[in-house]
Amino acid sequence: MIGELVRLYDRLVEAGQAPRYGYSVENVPWGLDIADDGAITHVIPFGTLTKNKQFRRMMPVPAHALRTVKIQANFLCDNSSYLLGADANGATDKAAKRFAAAAELHRQVLANAEDDEARAVLAFFSRTPQAAVVEEKLGEGDWKKALTGNFVLCRSGLPLSENPTMQRYWDSWFSSGDEDGDDPAAGSETMQSVVSGQAVVPALTHPNIRGVRNAQSSGSALVSFNAPAYLSYNKKQDQNAPMSKREAFAYTTALNTVLKDDQYTRTINDGSLTIVSWAESGQAEYSAEMNMCIEGAVGVDQQDLIATVTALSKGNPVDFNGVRLNPDEHFYILGLAPNAARLSVSFFLKDTYGSYMEHVRRHYEDLDIERPKFDKRRDLPVWMLLAQTVPPANGGKKRIPASPHTVSDLFKAILTGAPYPTALLTAVENRIGVEHDVPRAKAAIIKAYFLRHPNNQCPKEVLQVSINKESTNVPYVLGRLFALYEDIQHAANPDIKTTIADRFFTNASTMPAVVFPHLSDLAKKHLRKLSTGTQIYYTKRIADLMIRIGENFPTRLSLPEQGAFQLGYYFETQERYKGKNKDDNRETNKEEGVVNE
Numbered sequence: 001m002i003g004e005l006v007r008l009y010d011r012l013v014e015a016g017q018a019p020r021y022g023y024s025v026e027n028v029p030w031g032l033d034i035a036d037d038g039a040i041t042h043v044i045p046f047g048t049l050t051k052n053k054q055f056r057r058m059m060p061v062p063a064h065a066l067r068t069v070k071i072q073a074n075f076l077c078d079n080s081s082y083l084l085g086a087d088a089n090g091a092t093d094k095a096a097k098r099f100a101a102a103a104e105l106h107r108q109v110l111a112n113a114e115d116d117e118a119r120a121v122l123a124f125f126s127r128t129p130q131a132a133v134v135e136e137k138l139g140e141g142d143w144k145k146a147l148t149g150n151f152v153l154c155r156s157g158l159p160l161s162e163n164p165t166m167q168r169y170w171d172s173w174f175s176s177g178d179e180d181g182d183d184p185a186a187g188s189e190t191m192q193s194v195v196s197g198q199a200v201v202p203a204l205t206h207p208n209i210r211g212v213r214n215a216q217s218s219g220s221a222l223v224s225f226n227a228p229a230y231l232s233y234n235k236k237q238d239q240n241a242p243m244s245k246r247e248a249f250a251y252t253t254a255l256n257t258v259l260k261d262d263q264y265t266r267t268i269n270d271g272s273l274t275i276v277s278w279a280e281s282g283q284a285e286y287s288a289e290m291n292m293c294i295e296g297a298v299g300v301d302q303q304d305l306i307a308t309v310t311a312l313s314k315g316n317p318v319d320f321n322g323v324r325l326n327p328d329e330h331f332y333i334l335g336l337a338p339n340a341a342r343l344s345v346s347f348f349l350k351d352t353y354g355s356y357m358e359h360v361r362r363h364y365e366d367l368d369i370e371r372p373k374f375d376k377r378r379d380l381p382v383w384m385l386l387a388q389t390v391p392p393a394n395g396g397k398k399r400i401p402a403s404p405h406t407v408s409d410l411f412k413a414i415l416t417g418a419p420y421p422t423a424l425l426t427a428v429e430n431r432i433g434v435e436h437d438v439p440r441a442k443a444a445i446i447k448a449y450f451l452r453h454p455n456n457q458c459p460k461e462v463l464q465v466s467i468n469k470e471s472t473n474v475p476y477v478l479g480r481l482f483a484l485y486e487d488i489q490h491a492a493n494p495d496i497k498t499t500i501a502d503r504f505f506t507n508a509s510t511m512p513a514v515v516f517p518h519l520s521d522l523a524k525k526h527l528r529k530l531s532t533g534t535q536i537y538y539t540k541r542i543a544d545l546m547i548r549i550g551e552n553f554p555t556r557l558s559l560p561e562q563g564a565f566q567l568g569y570y571f572e573t574q575e576r577y578k579g580k581n582k583d584d585n586r587e588t589n590k591e592e593g594v595v596n597e
Helices: 002-014 092-109 116-126 131-138 140-146 164-177 245-259 284-295 302-313 353-367 382-387 404-416 422-435 440-452 474-492 500-510 512-527 532-549 559-576 580-592
Strands: 023-027 030-034 040-045 058-062 077-079 150-155 265-268 273-279 318-320 323-325 330-339 342-352
Touching (some): 023 245, 030 116, 092 116, 092 164, 116 164, 131 140, 245 273, 273 284, 284 302, 284 382, 302 318, 330 353, 330 404, 342 404, 353 404, 382 440, 422 500, 422 559, 440 559, 474 500, 474 559, 500 512
Antiparallel strands (some): 077 150, 265 273, 318 323
16 A cells, blocks of 8 residues: 555656655745844735635645644744744744754754855844744734734745755755665664655654544544554664655655645535545546446436446547556555554555446445435435444434445445445435435335345345336335335325324234234225225235235344345335326226226
């Protein structure tokens, strides 16, 4: 995984989408223009105003250090505490130490510099911190806002971080600790890199990953060893996963870059899972198309998406946003979950693009089920599947997220063709037990689950796209009979508020022998309220189903048998809600006492 991210970094840099080694992209709203003697002459606002009236401009600057409680300064660009000796929280002693640390860093980097820009920077840090000057120039309101942002040192209105000479000084200093290759610096302890296999001086810590929802806003570690229990052979910190400073920079920068781009990244289930994907070529269109095919997209025709999935799964290239998507392209998918100060890897998958699309196609095929006339959505996106596992949002309240493990396992099943997680079925069954209803999405999940978990108690004959009127599977027929009893109740009491499903569905699907005799008696009472022809129609339907059930109702139904029952109920209910012409024909048949199966 780390190696693939390192290779992705090289392609992103080549395409101009990621900062080169030793640099990071930061929000820098203010510039401090300095004179030859280091005095601040102007404060320059950069970028555009945001909604809260703060300036925002993202620019590449010398790489910012990973900060914890330790004081660590950055070169040329930093916050007010390090460049001006003024802390947003009023911690003057800490601010003074941070300014001194920044001054020391700049003296080290510019130790042999003789040009005017370097002299001006060194003169700036030789002066007393100039916070009062900046506050006077900005005014009280902007000064308070600026205390929480970054400043960059400038000359003649241009950031010194963009000055080629200053960049050379920084590059030389930043790379001075790199000893990759066969000739490491004297006295350096080398180890074999887990990325390249070469002898390197391992980086003790790696830069943080930022942009993962619900993780720490300051960034979280993907590789981290901070307790003795995790260390091996007296190795320190990240020496336990040895890689060079350059390799650590590359994989973290690649991940931070794609996390900022919605084409590469999707956040699922209210932030419990962040999925990052990329193609070998680095073209974002592959990721964008994959995300749409799995989740759908507003304004995108589902028929077009299915056509794309089908074509790619068959090995045919497809054009998308001016890029030809090659089904043989190597494609990588990384699932990340927030975990305090670290990130957990939920999964890392690599395969060809066409193989993924074949798994997605099969996923939609397994979920395919007859839908109500009002349901215009051809396929069910992942968010809708996850919504079936939790209570619905009521009263304007936000829907609670699904189980993170279920979410992760569901995506792995979709992307690899593996069986769907048992936790998905369990959660759906729990919701059906509470809601006493089997809508399309829940029926589709039950069907898809047992297609990938073959079980004789929920056989393939009941796992069809539409009703199987020839099936003799007893739980399936019981579900159909229950729906028929409910139909009779609606016909006898059109305005009824509480139906037999509200009162008996859960028990009927688990203990039929206890419930169905009572339901039969209720149906007889309801039939007396109907016309003679309608009574005959329903009586013949009931008799046809009872023949398949036999003389005795089952005492208990197992979980797979409950699934068959629920599918039978769903399909029979859809028969009730078929199109108007069919309903009209059925009404005529009822009056004549005729049954058309």
